[in-house]
Amino acid sequence: MNEELGKDMKARITKVLGGSLHIRHVDTGSCNGCDFEMGALSNPIYDISRFGVSFSASPRQADMLMVTGGVTRALQKALLRTYAAVPNPKIVLAVGACAIGGGVFGETYANAGGIDQFVPVYVYIPGCPPRPEALMQGILSAIDKYEEVLKRGN
Ligand code: SF4
Incomplete structure (x- = not known):
């Protein structure tokens, strides 16, 4: 993996978020x-916990949502309820082509498509699926955007 990317992420998390970043993963209808690829972030090769990132079992303890899959009709409410439970700043990443715009599943009677129809998205991470390095780069971009939001005061 790109160690420099990890070290950069740790420095940014320390400066902007006070030392740790807690992520809640939401699957709204992905193929897995x-x-x-998200799971790989926690394996011994990537092990992003050493850079201050951990995955949270509850949205109430999360700073960030990483959403995979287009939004199936059955999981629309689950996405909205999870988003509502996350405390501010509610940083949301759309992970992969499906979460961005429906991907190979498109928009059908069963699938509404991209997540930004339901929740505001900080960063879109393209790919089918995106590699772990792209996920780390996306997390970094989201932290940068959050810092801008803090500076603007909104
Ligand atoms: S973007 Fe590709 S890998 Fe990710 S959920 Fe959609 S089909 Fe699966």
Whole structure:
């Protein structure tokens, strides 16, 4: 993995978020490809916990939502309820082509498509699925955007 990317992430998390970043993963209807790449972030190769990032079991303890999959009709409410439970700043990342705009599943009677129809998105991470390095880069971009929001005061 790119160690420099990890060290950069740790420095940014320390400066902007006070030392740790807690992420809640939400699957709104993925094929699990993106989820496996997210899971790789915690394996011994990437091990992003050493850079101050951890995955949270509860949205109430999370700073960030990483959403995979287009929004299936059955999970629309779950996405909205999870988003409501996350404390501010509610940083949301759309992970993969499906979360961005429906991907291979498109928009159908069963699938509404991209998540930004339901929740505001900080960063879109393209790919089908995106590699773990792209996920780390996306997390970094979201932290940068959050810092801008803090400076603007909104
Ligand atoms: S973007 Fe690709 S890998 Fe990710 S959920 Fe959609 S089809 Fe699966």
